[in-house]
Amino acid sequence: MKVLKFGGTSVGSPESIQALLEIVKKEAAVSGNPIVVLSAMSGVTNLLSKMADKASLGEDFSSYLKELEDRHFLVIKTLLDVQRQNPVFTKLKIFFNELEDLLQGIFSLKELTAQTRDLVLSYGERCSTFMISKIAEQYLQEICFVDASELIKTDSNFGQARVQTELTEILIQSFYSENKGKILFVTGFIASNEKGRMTTLGRGGSDYTAAIFGSALNAEEIQIWTDVNGMMTADPRMVKKAFPLPELSYTEAMELSYFGAKVIYPPTMIPAFLKRIPIAIKNTFQPDFPGTVIRHDCGTSNLIIKGISSINEISIINLEGSGMVGKAGFSGRLFSLLAREQINVILITQSSSEHSITFAIHPTNALKAQQLIEQEFELELIAKKLEAPVFEQNLSILAIVGENMKQTPGMSGKLFHALGRNGVNVRAIAQGSSEYNISVVISRPDLGKALNAVHDAFFIELNKTLHAFCLGTGNIGKTLFRQLQSHRNFLQENNGIQVKIAGISNTRKMFFDDNGLSLDNWQEMLEASAETAELELFVARMKEMNLPNAVFIDNTASPKPVAFYEKIFNSNISIVTCNKIGNSGSYEQYQKFKDAARNHGVDFYYETNVGAGLPIIQTLKNLMLSGDRIIKIEAILSGTISFIFNNFKGDANFHDVVKTAQEKGYTEPDPRDDLSGMDFMRKMLILARDAGYPLEAADVKLENMLPKTAIEAGTVAEFYEALQAEDAYFNGIKTAAESNGKVLRYIGKLENGEVSISLQQVDAGHAFYSLSGSDNVISFTTERYKERPLVVKGPGAGAEVTAAGVFADLVNVGAH
Numbered sequence: 001m002k003v004l005k006f007g008g009t010s011v012g013s014p015e016s017i018q019a020l021l022e023i024v025k026k027e028a029a030v031s032g033n034p035i036v037v038l039s040a041m042s043g044v045t046n047l048l049s050k051m052a053d054k055a056s057l058g059e060d061f062s063s064y065l066k067e068l069e070d071r072h073f074l075v076i077k078t079l080l081d082v083q084r085q086n087p088v089f090t091k092l093k094i095f096f097n098e099l100e101d102l103l104q105g106i107f108s109l110k111e112l113t114a115q116t117r118d119l120v121l122s123y124g125e126r127c128s129t130f131m132i133s134k135i136a137e138q139y140l141q142e143i144c145f146v147d148a149s150e151l152i153k154t155d156s157n158f159g160q161a162r163v164q165t166e167l168t169e170i171l172i173q174s175f176y177s178e179n180k181g182k183i184l185f186v187t188g189f190i191a192s193n194e195k196g197r198m199t200t201l202g203r204g205g206s207d208y209t210a211a212i213f214g215s216a217l218n219a220e221e222i223q224i225w226t227d228v229n230g231m232m233t234a235d236p237r238m239v240k241k242a243f244p245l246p247e248l249s250y251t252e253a254m255e256l257s258y259f260g261a262k263v264i265y266p267p268t269m270i271p272a273f274l275k276r277i278p279i280a281i282k283n284t285f286q287p288d289f290p291g292t293v294i295r296h297d298c299g300t301s302n303l304i305i306k307g308i309s310s311i312n313e314i315s316i317i318n319l320e321g322s323g324m325v326g327k328a329g330f331s332g333r334l335f336s337l338l339a340r341e342q343i344n345v346i347l348i349t350q351s352s353s354e355h356s357i358t359f360a361i362h363p364t365n366a367l368k369a370q371q372l373i374e375q376e377f378e379l380e381l382i383a384k385k386l387e388a389p390v391f392e393q394n395l396s397i398l399a400i401v402g403e404n405m406k407q408t409p410g411m412s413g414k415l416f417h418a419l420g421r422n423g424v425n426v427r428a429i430a431q432g433s434s435e436y437n438i439s440v441v442i443s444r445p446d447l448g449k450a451l452n453a454v455h456d457a458f459f460i461e462l463n464k465t466l467h468a469f470c471l472g473t474g475n476i477g478k479t480l481f482r483q484l485q486s487h488r489n490f491l492q493e494n495n496g497i498q499v500k501i502a503g504i505s506n507t508r509k510m511f512f513d514d515n516g517l518s519l520d521n522w523q524e525m526l527e528a529s530a531e532t533a534e535l536e537l538f539v540a541r542m543k544e545m546n547l548p549n550a551v552f553i554d555n556t557a558s559p560k561p562v563a564f565y566e567k568i569f570n571s572n573i574s575i576v577t578c579n580k581i582g583n584s585g586s587y588e589q590y591q592k593f594k595d596a597a598r599n600h601g602v603d604f605y606y607e608t609n610v611g612a613g614l615p616i617i618q619t620l621k622n623l624m625l626s627g628d629r630i631i632k633i634e635a636i637l638s639g640t641i642s643f644i645f646n647n648f649k650g651d652a653n654f655h656d657v658v659k660t661a662q663e664k665g666y667t668e669p670d671p672r673d674d675l676s677g678m679d680f681m682r683k684m685l686i687l688a689r690d691a692g693y694p695l696e697a698a699d700v701k702l703e704n705m706l707p708k709t710a711i712e713a714g715t716v717a718e719f720y721e722a723l724q725a726e727d728a729y730f731n732g733i734k735t736a737a738e739s740n741g742k743v744l745r746y747i748g749k750l751e752n753g754e755v756s757i758s759l760q761q762v763d764a765g766h767a768f769y770s771l772s773g774s775d776n777v778i779s780f781t782t783e784r785y786k787e788r789p790l791v792v793k794g795p796g797a798g799a800e801v802t803a804a805g806v807f808a809d810l811v812n813v814g815a816h
């Protein structure tokens with residue numbers, strides 16, 4: 001036999017009652033007559049409580065009474081055949097009249113005792129259960145309405161009565177055997193004392209009723225039917241990726257519910273726990289979903305952590321002082337003081353030096369606790385053996401829960417890593433010696449971010465959500481969005497990576513959406529945005545939004561965002577950039593970026609600073625990390641100049657070739673940056689620094705290949721004019737090379753800590769002779785690659801390959 005308990009939402013409307021009866025019907029047909037325990041209709045207990053309060057204040061309660069009647073009568077009219085309605089209306093009318101008399105009494109006396117309140121509340125369950133049992137008679141045989149106050153006996157602790165287990169079990173057992181073969185519809189929540197006065201069972205009371213019946217009758221299972229798919233891995237309102245757990249142990253259910261997960265109130269489950277009766281949590285509105293089973297032995301689940309629970313708002317009090325060291329009675333005094341005053345202590349930590357003790361309590365208790373401590377320890381405070389208690393507000397608790405943590409090292413490491421790299425500061429830590437639970441106290445504004453980051457770390461190892469903030473929607477920016485859009489499904493399905501664009505800005509507008517803006521129409525959204533672009537505000541918003549795995553992507557060629565890099569790292573946000581300005585500024589600045597990123601445990605990826613998407617920065621890093629030493633680097637790193645020399649042949653005109661390079665998206669926004677060698681210089685400087693040389697831009701020996709008129713051109717248009725006018729000059733250098741059977745190559749070199757870039761003629765025997773398109777080539781001669789260098793070669797400019805490099809950097813954020 002099973003006990004099926006339906007909560008308020010499951011009896012809250014005609015539709016849900018129909019769904020409930022379908023479930024009961026099916027259960028009766030499949031595994032025999034169940035016991036059905038029902039709550040009051042959703043909201044009714046509150047309504048009754050409010051009515052009682054109103055009456056006790058001498059206020060009018062009649063509109064509430066009317067609302068109560070209407071809700072029940074609507075159900076009767078909707079679900080009962082007309083000829084069956086009358087007796088049910090009559091019975092409920094009797095209930096409501098009794099209730100009205102009772103409220104009139106309270107109104108006259110202006111007094112509401114706990115005993116009377118229980119009696120008022122009892123009408124909720126009595127009405128719903130009677131009514132539903134009558135509706136059930138239309139479809140099922142042998143229905144029996146049971147007022148549980150006749151069977152469950154308690155003490156007189158009204159509002160939260162304690163059950164007299166033995167007597168109650170005998171009463172239930174004998175009632176059950178007298179009514180064998182019937183389907184019992186039992187009121188939840190209510191009971192009575194030895195004088196027969198109505199009592200209630202407190203929070204989670206109907207679950208408790210179900211557990212008491214289940215235990216008394218040795219039920220094979222207790223089912224708790226509610227409006228969610230079971231116990232979730234985390235609060236689904238805060239963690240979108242939270243999912244229902246198939247299985248939990250009793251202990252885990254207790255720990256999870258202690259901090260949140262409001263589906264059941266586990267203390268009420270103790271009778272079932274003691275008899276090892278499994279408890280299933282099921283969804284009335286999705287009955288085929290398996291839900292969660294809480295059982296004694298649940299060895300089959302391979303999840304190490306079962307859930308992450310949280311308490312939104314707590315306060316902590318910190319006590320410090322020499323007076324505590326080695327004093328055995330100190331914490332005894334402290335905590336009995338708090339217990340005496342009914343202040344619930346949620347978490348305690350003490351340093352092993354015994355110099356300080358920290359505990360968490362509900363904020364409403366904080367002031368009182370502080371005062372109590374000041375009174376109790378007055379002498380110690382005067383003698384300065386104890387410092388005044390320090391009280392901190394606006395904090396939250398996050399706890400990871402799971403029995404399997406016990407045998408698994410590294411769990412706390414994972415927790416703190418996830419918190420640390422998202423910049424969540426941990427104020428206090430507690431781990432139960434049972435190792436079922438590790439709890440941390442964090443600042444309240446960080447809770448959402450922390451829950452999501454920790455949830456990703458434990459449950460979705462191969463599944464992370466990156467929150468990207470993108471600056472610049474030019475050539476590279478646009479291409480990146482297109483690539484992200486066309487690859488998003490693949491990335492999600494095969495790699496479990498989801499990239500959400502949480503913010504975007506061009507020079508005119510900016511737009512934010514923490515759910516990720518649509519990649520299909522981001523341009524329209526940005527255009528329509530009411531927010532004017534402002535870099536400082538953009539950076540502030542990124543920080544404020546406080547999203548996990550946040551990444552700033554700088555796709556501009558501007559020095560402006562660079563001024564914010566440090567601040568961004570300090571906000572625990574990673575940076576991915578193709579903008580070389582940052583790394584090629586002063587060496588001091590370069591070093592600062594590295595330090596800030598490292599100190600905050602975030603990533604700084606800039607593969608596309610050199611050779612666009614070609615793996616150059618990463619290759620150099622790997623060489624260095626594995627202990628190799630760079631002897632020499634030779635490279636062609638200007639895609640634009642490479643393209644020019646690969647196409648400036650025969651009749652071609654220099655000026656036209658440069659134009660084509662620009663049209664193909666190879667050049668910098670200002671092509672003079674390429675032709676002046678500036679862009680190449682920046683790349684060589686970045687490589688030299690990554691190879692360990694603290695060089696400045698002025699240290700790079702740069703051979704200029706432009707005539708004076710082109711260098712001095714004031715605008716891009718004038719620059720092109722100058723190039724055209726200098727046709728003869730460019731043809732001259734070309735023919736000089738051709739007549740030698742050679743080609744022109746603009747080559748950078750790093751050797752002995754010195755960097756130079758020069759225009760050279762190379763013959764067919766040279767490794768850099770045969771290039772095409774925008775090819776870059778880099779050759780690393782190292783201790784290990786001494787005889788034959790390590791060479792990377794391929795297209796080193798262009799929107800597709802560059803955006804792809806930015807994309808790869810982005811998805812690597814948080815990978816190590």
Ligand SMILES: NC(=O)c1ccc[n+]([C@@H]2O[C@H](COP(=O)([O-])OP(=O)(O)OC[C@H]3O[C@@H](n4cnc5c(N)ncnc54)[C@H](O)[C@@H]3O)[C@@H](O)[C@H]2O)c1
Binds near residue numbers: 556561612
């Ligand atoms: N094109 C390539 O092959 C290539 C290769 C490697 C690296 N890069 C680098 O990529 C970056 C972008 O190049 P691109 O070709 O896309 O240039 P682009 O001019 O097409 O795009 C840059 C965009 O950034 C915008 N911008 C500038 N300052 C801004 C600010 N403060 N806020 C918002 N937006 C701002 C500009 O308005 C422009 O739309 C450059 O740093 C370049 O060096 C380019």
Ligand SMILES: N[C@@H](CCO)C(=O)O
Binds near residue numbers: 638667674798
């Ligand atoms: N303008 C750059 C793009 C790659 O950084 C080039 O021509 O090499």
Ligand code: NA
Binds near residue numbers: 607608611805
């Ligand atoms: Na690269």
